[in-house]
Amino acid sequence: MSKPVTLTLTVPHALGAAELRRRLDLHTAWAFEQFAKERITIEADEWFGKRRAFSASGHGLRAGAAIQVGDDELHVEAIVPGVVAKFSPVFEVIGRHYARRLLSEEGAAL
Template sequence: MSKAITLTIPHELGRAEAKRRIDEGFASFAQHMGAAAGVLSKDWTGDDRLTFALAALGQRISGSIEVEDAAVRLEVLLPNLLAMVADKVRGRLKKEGQLMLEKK
């Protein structure tokens, strides 16, 4: 059974800078999700919504990232195999997202 993960990560970057960092850091995010040996697709719909899908080792992960002025909302649908470790995936995504959106 698949499992959805939803995270909201606050930031102080403004919408445009948060979107730029997400766009540049997406390859790293995808590697953490297991796409290093898989197929990755991403598409910005509208100005502030990134939809993505990746497939690796016979599993498909999909989701979206909504960029707001002071927060980013991430929704990821994990397939059966990864659903069993959803809490670990959630923790890793939160940590990586916070690092990516940290004000420097």
């Protein structure tokens, strides 16, 4: 089996840490539902300061991720199986798409 690979994504924002965290909390349930439809189980830790960790398992694979909320940027770090890492350009495009939606007016409410 190939070694795990760390993928990172940093997205600037002007919302402030409290508002970004509020939006992340608001949209977490929706994201978990989408993963569940694909038979992927997500477990989330509680917030520890401005950081929240996640683990995911499905289709025989496990991955972990953490988000760090800053006053002017969102940082996401994921550790994925090496076999999945070849799709990292796709993950980045999808991650930036959802980050833009989260940071837009659309992301202010469900």
